[in-house]
Amino acid sequence: MLERVTATAPVRAAQGTGPEQGREVPFRGGGFRPGQRRWVAPVLFVVLIALVEAGTRSGVISNLTLPRPSDVFATLVDLARSGLLWKHLAPSLGRLVVGASIGAGLGILVGVMIGLFTLVRAGLVPLVAALFPIPKIALLPLFVIWFGIDEASKYALIAFGTFTPTVVATYGAVDGVDRTLIRMGQSFGLTWLSIVRKIVLPGALPGILSGLRVSLAIAIILLVAAEMLGAEYGIGAYILEAGALYDLERLFAGVTVLSVLGLVVSFLIGRVERLLLAWRA
Amino acid sequence: MTTLSRRRLLGGIGVAAGAAGLGLPAFAAASKVNVGALRLVSHAPSFIALERGYFEEAGLDVEFSFFQAAQPMAVAIASGDVGYGATAITGGLISLAQKGVAKVIGGALREEKGIPGQVILASNAAYDAGLTEPAALGGHSFGVTTAGSSFHYMGSRVASAAGVDPAELQFRPLQKVGAVIGALKSGQVDAWSIVPNIAGSLVNSGAAKQIGLIADYIPDYQVTTLMCSATNAAEEREKTAAFIAAFARGAADFNAALVDRTADDADELAAIIHKYVYEDDTPEVAAKKIAAGAMRLSPGCALDLASVEDQLGWFTSEGLIRGEVSTEMLVDTSYVDAA
Amino acid sequence: MDLSLLDIGHSYGQTRVLEGISLEIPAGQVLCIVGPSGCGKSTLLRMIGGLERPAQGRVMTRGAAPEGCLNPLTFVFQDFALLPWRTVAGNVSLALEDHRLARARREAVIADVLSRTRLSDFADALPRQLSGGMRQRVAIARALAVNPAVMLLDEPLSALDAQTRELLMEDLVGLWSRAPFTAVYVTHNLAEAVRLGHRIAVLSRRPGRIREIVEIDTPLAERRTGEAGLERVQAHLWELMREEARAADAELIDA
Numbered sequence: 117m118l119e120r121v122t123a124t125a126p127v128r129a130a131q132g133t134g135p136e137q138g139r140e141v142p143f144r145g146g147g148f149r150p151g152q153r154r155w156v157a158p159v160l161f162v163v164l165i166a167l168v169e170a171g172t173r174s175g176v177i178s179n180l181t182l183p184r185p186s187d188v189f190a191t192l193v194d195l196a197r198s199g200l201l202w203k204h205l206a207p208s209l210g211r212l213v214v215g216a217s218i219g220a221g222l223g224i225l226v227g228v229m230i231g232l233f234t235l236v237r238a239g240l241v242p243l244v245a246a247l248f249p250i251p252k253i254a255l256l257p258l259f260v261i262w263f264g265i266d267e268a269s270k271y272a273l274i275a276f277g278t279f280t281p282t283v284v285a286t287y288g289a290v291d292g293v294d295r296t297l298i299r300m301g302q303s304f305g306l307t308w309l310s311i312v313r314k315i316v317l318p319g320a321l322p323g324i325l326s327g328l329r330v331s332l333a334i335a336i337i338l339l340v341a342a343e344m345l346g347a348e349y350g351i352g353a354y355i356l357e358a359g360a361l362y363d364l365e366r367l368f369a370g371v372t373v374l375s376v377l378g379l380v381v382s383f384l385i386g387r388v389e390r391l392l393l394a395w396r397a
Numbered sequence: 398m399t400t401l402s403r404r405r406l407l408g409g410i411g412v413a414a415g416a417a418g419l420g421l422p423a424f425a426a427a428s429k430v431n432v433g434a435l436r437l438v439s440h441a442p443s444f445i446a447l448e449r450g451y452f453e454e455a456g457l458d459v460e461f462s463f464f465q466a467a468q469p470m471a472v473a474i475a476s477g478d479v480g481y482g483a484t485a486i487t488g489g490l491i492s493l494a495q496k497g498v499a500k501v502i503g504g505a506l507r508e509e510k511g512i513p514g515q516v517i518l519a520s521n522a523a524y525d526a527g528l529t530e531p532a533a534l535g536g537h538s539f540g541v542t543t544a545g546s547s548f549h550y551m552g553s554r555v556a557s558a559a560g561v562d563p564a565e566l567q568f569r570p571l572q573k574v575g576a577v578i579g580a581l582k583s584g585q586v587d588a589w590s591i592v593p594n595i596a597g598s599l600v601n602s603g604a605a606k607q608i609g610l611i612a613d614y615i616p617d618y619q620v621t622t623l624m625c626s627a628t629n630a631a632e633e634r635e636k637t638a639a640f641i642a643a644f645a646r647g648a649a650d651f652n653a654a655l656v657d658r659t660a661d662d663a664d665e666l667a668a669i670i671h672k673y674v675y676e677d678d679t680p681e682v683a684a685k686k687i688a689a690g691a692m693r694l695s696p697g698c699a700l701d702l703a704s705v706e707d708q709l710g711w712f713t714s715e716g717l718i719r720g721e722v723s724t725e726m727l728v729d730t731s732y733v734d735a736a
Numbered sequence: 737m738d739l740s741l742l743d744i745g746h747s748y749g750q751t752r753v754l755e756g757i758s759l760e761i762p763a764g765q766v767l768c769i770v771g772p773s774g775c776g777k778s779t780l781l782r783m784i785g786g787l788e789r790p791a792q793g794r795v796m797t798r799g800a801a802p803e804g805c806l807n808p809l810t811f812v813f814q815d816f817a818l819l820p821w822r823t824v825a826g827n828v829s830l831a832l833e834d835h836r837l838a839r840a841r842r843e844a845v846i847a848d849v850l851s852r853t854r855l856s857d858f859a860d861a862l863p864r865q866l867s868g869g870m871r872q873r874v875a876i877a878r879a880l881a882v883n884p885a886v887m888l889l890d891e892p893l894s895a896l897d898a899q900t901r902e903l904l905m906e907d908l909v910g911l912w913s914r915a916p917f918t919a920v921y922v923t924h925n926l927a928e929a930v931r932l933g934h935r936i937a938v939l940s941r942r943p944g945r946i947r948e949i950v951e952i953d954t955p956l957a958e959r960r961t962g963e964a965g966l967e968r969v970q971a972h973l974w975e976l977m978r979e980e981a982r983a984a985d986a987e988l989i990d991a
């Protein structure tokens with residue numbers, strides 16, 4: 117016989133918490149899924165700044181340790197008003213754009229080649245692994261001999277610094293492209309070029325873009341190093357000069373500009389991702 | 398930090414002149430002092446004072462902290478991590494003085510006509526193109542380590558003295574002396590000025606050309622000064638005076654043996670200095686380099702206030718330091734005589 | 737176009753995967769290949785489609801491909817193999833883009849196959865917006881677009897739930913009834929085999945050999961799930977496979 121279970125069937129409801137009445141199953145899930153809290157970052161930022169401001173005003177933090185945030189802000193305002201900000205920013209942006217374009221462009225090219233050709237992989241993977249950990253700053257004197265102290269050596273340094281992480285990210289991304297998609301392309305008789313263009317590159321794009329995030333951050337880091345040599349203007353040169361003069365307000369103003377630059381780059385890549393990777397959920 | 402309870406004010410006592418023979422009252426226990434130094438011949442007085450026991454006799458138990466550049470040493474001295482040291486007057490040092498944390502207490506290296514001093518150099522290419530004297534500097538690039546460094550000051554002042562508007566020079570910051578040498582050799586900067594031993598080896602090897610002497614254009618230039626934290630200058634007078642006295646004895650030995658050559662212990666001093674400088678060279682080579690680079694050290698650590706004021710004026714006019722800065726902010730004149 | 741497999745054998749390293757497989761695949765019929773998992777069905781199908789080279793034996797085609805055939809041997813994969821960055825129409829289009837087709841002709845083909853697979857309304861949808869069954873219909877539409885001589889289906893319904901599977905089987909039968917195509921249909925699901933196969937080749941466990949070929953005369957359109965005749969064939973197939981499956985299940989994968 118099939119017993120009928122209706123919605124109103126009596127359930128021994130748990131009342132009280134003794135073993136007799138049963139116990140509610142404790143919740144064990146949750147976590148491991150960072151959500152969005154837009155206000156957290158600004159609040160944390162403001163709190164930190166306020167703490168430093170209070171600390172420097174009261175003297176708890178000596179003026180040798182940190183500058184007053186309000187002074188840094190005033191320095192930034194002065195910098196912008198005098199037009200000097202743009203005078204420093206323009207050459208830096210130029211160096212970033214040219215250097216990072218060369219480095220990332222070549223990096224993507226070489227990374228794709230490594231991903232596609234056995235011989236290239238066998239030859240270049242160890243080479244890239246050997247180049248990656250070289251502190252590019254240590255090569256600065258060499259770059260001066262190769263490329264001079266003008267723009268070329270700055271482009272070269274930034275390009276070199278962005279090249280290796282881009283290569284590694286790109287060939288990892290190409291390796292990660294779903295092989296069944298490539299087999300599918302072959303099974304439909306697609307040409308090699310079509311498979312690369314229509315399957316491999318779009319499939320590798322998410323990995324390449326997240327690699328670019330890292331590469332471009334490195335490019336900004338290297339800006340200061342690149343401008344160590346013979347740069348009269350540039351955010352990096354400005355920071356170095358402030359450091360040499362032990363002018364903490366200018367130092368932090370320059371660093372702030374770099375941070376903002378980092379945020380802008382990150383925002384732009386996010387934009388590009390949303391545009392090109394809309395197919396991802 | 399050792400605080401000396403029996404703080405005896407030595408204010409105004411010129412420790413300078415014959416400090417060598419001045420037996421300072423020994424402290425009950427030698428007080429520990431960290432002295433900042435660069436591995437350069439100009440820091441020889443400290444090395445001599447330690448090796449010949451002058452620091453010990455002055456009641457100081459000295460340990461050296463070595464730095465790669467003057468700038469971090471100045472910061473370490475200002476923060477009190479290092480007690481005393483010698484550095485050039487730079488924008489960084491003035492900025493620290495403005496913040497009230499560092500003081501100049503005496504003089505060290507000084508340009509003097511007739512004594513080997515810093516040399517103005519031109520790259521071979523620039524020389525061949527006509528840069529054969531400082532008067533031709535207009536429109537040329539001049540190597541400096543950083544903006545506001547002593548190189549920057551020298552380039553600017555030499556130009557003025559030679560009748561060239563300093564604004565016509567392009568100062569190329571290259572961070573390190575080594576980088577400037579490379580740039581000068583390869584003709585990427587046209588001119589530079591540097592201490593005689595480096596200049597000598599560049600000129601002798603044909604890598605650059607000498608076009609003048611700093612002493613002819615910036616007479617009595619006080620190149621480096623003794624400095625300490627403002628706290629030490631104000632509250633540790635006994636110790637500070639003891640340091641200056643011991644340093645001055647080392648400087649006197651150095652001047653006598655290597656600059657004036659009136660003493661005959663040059664070899665012995667070279668051996669002492671070689672312990673700290675040119676360590677990778679053989680003793681013979683090091684001795685030669687040390688002798689070639691021997692510039693006058695201010696006797697008794699006397700300070701050329703006129704030169705200091707000129708430097709301050711230049712930094713201010715170049716906009717390298719903000720706001721007002723007076724000689725009093727930078728210098729504690731109570732320790733040494735004016736040169 | 738007919739296909740012949742001549743004494744196919746293959747090993748991966750020390751592992752013998754296929755052994756002495758000879759098969760005739762006549763045009764216009766659906767051949768199902770069943771066998772316990774790991775017996776080499778997918779490997780065999782890849783060899784038929786030219787994606788893999790057999791160590792021994794040969795795969796031969798006989799006769800010309802049908803008029804307007806762009807890709808004679810065309811796969812439908814278990815996991816659909818759709819490009820996630822292309823729309824439904826774009827995925828179908830991919831199979832046509834390397835052929836010199838006028839734009840209008842290409843769009844007509846796409847519209848045709850999408851309507852045959854009842855996807856016309858979803859032409860601009862992205863794969864992630866589709867259910868599993870719809871995704872597989874896109875893959876089938878893409879295969880139909882190149883007007884294949886032989887369709888090679890590798891467990892096309894295995895990733896789907898039972899109801900969706902039932903619906904898609906009906907779709908496939910419908911497509912075949914309207915325009916009969918040649919197909920090799922690999923599955924480990926015996927119910928699918930008896931619904932869709934004119935002939936069913938049963939492979940032994942690894943190394944895969946042909947144990948028996950079962951023919952079913954009932955026309956595809958008349959077959960129903962749970963029908964007595966089919967149930968009997970299915971029971972017979974299960975009898976053949978049971979021991980093989982049990983033994984295969986007890987083997988170490990890399991032994």
Ligand SMILES: Nc1ncnc2c1ncn2[C@@H]1O[C@H](COP(=O)(O)OP(=O)(O)O)[C@@H](O)[C@H]1O
Binds near residue numbers: 779
């Ligand atoms: N590329 C490969 N390299 C090595 N072994 C493989 C490869 N492909 C399949 N195999 C092995 O060959 C056997 C048959 O695989 P497969 O044809 O996928 O079986 P089926 O599709 O019948 O489940 C399995 O044991 C599998 O592990």
Ligand SMILES: [Mg+2]
Binds near residue numbers: 779891
């Ligand atoms: Mg399989």
